[in-house]
Amino acid sequence: MDLANRILNSEKAAIARGISLVENESKQASELLKTLYKHTGKGYVIGITGPPGAGKSTLTNCLIKFLRSKGYKLGIIAVDPTSPFTGGALLGDRIRMLDTQNDEDVFIRSMATRGSLGGLSKKAKEATEILDASGKDFILLETVGVGQSELDIAQTADTTIVVLVPESGDAVQTMKAGLMEIGDIFVINKSDREGSDALGTALRTMLHLKMTRDSDRETPVVKTVATQNIGTEELAEFIFMHKSYLEKKGRLAEKRKENLIKQINELVNNRLEHSFWSGQRKELLDKMIDKIAGREINPYDFVDELFG
Secondary structure (H helix, E strand, O other): OHHHHHHHOOOHHHHHHHHHHHHOOOHHHHHHHHHHHHHOOOOEEEEEEOOOOOOHHHHHHHHHHHHHHOOOOEEEEEEEOEOOOOOOEOOOOOHHHHHHOOOOOEEEEEEEOOOOOOOOOOOHHHHHHHHHHOOOOEEEEEOOOOOOOOHHHHOOOOEEEEEEOHHHOOHHHHHHOOHHHHOOEEEEOOOOOOOHHHHHHHHHHHHHHHOOOOOOOOOOEEEOEHHHOEOHHHHHHHHHHHHHHHHHHOHHHHHHHHHHHHHHHHHHHHHHHHHHOOOHHHHHHHHHHHHHHOOOOOHHHHHHHHOO
């Protein structure tokens, strides 16, 4: 309770401790999340994703500075590749964001993917809840740019921003990557480079074709040059517009309910898997795996036997 109260008071050290408990799957983490849950739901979650090298970190830093200039309290979860040696975040220093680390109303944390293929740490959702409870107005989730399986950020964020660059290549490849379906706002970063106009035209065409008759919102495409802080204000305005749109249409509450159902399903599946493989079943698998690998028995009969 002491740690929970300190998090509710937005103490940086307490927030860091709470996220560490979550990452390490400590027994205390479950009780902490239960205590904090009733204090969540006020923070607005912005997901920032896209292919590697698109400038997501630089763009995130620009957004941090702009939102802070408006007086908003911010939490940032930067999800990085996992170190093969320590299991920690490879880019954990977050050099680009160091100039805001001493701001008491900005909390930045790097988290490792730890095997999550969707570019978002398995524990990032729970870390987001801790930041939400601590009173952050906006929580920015910047994901490792895997480019293929990023649906999990759309299942966590209220607004999902997809960052691309002219070098992203053929726009059809962008569509194949599954990014077209999850983006609420598209950003063409490094737009001072050759090919940005062509990419913008292709994106707008595909987004328009993707619209259904029931659609009442055109997905915006914003050009930025994050290294020069160009386009940040326009991007922020589109974020505010999308937030307002979701609230007025009642879609924010609807979207969050859908995401909660997915979160609960994941929690149940994890609990069932852990429970299923405890005790005798795990021993039986260890005993039989050599026979299965040696083709003496097949995995299908083995699974039937487990459920028999």
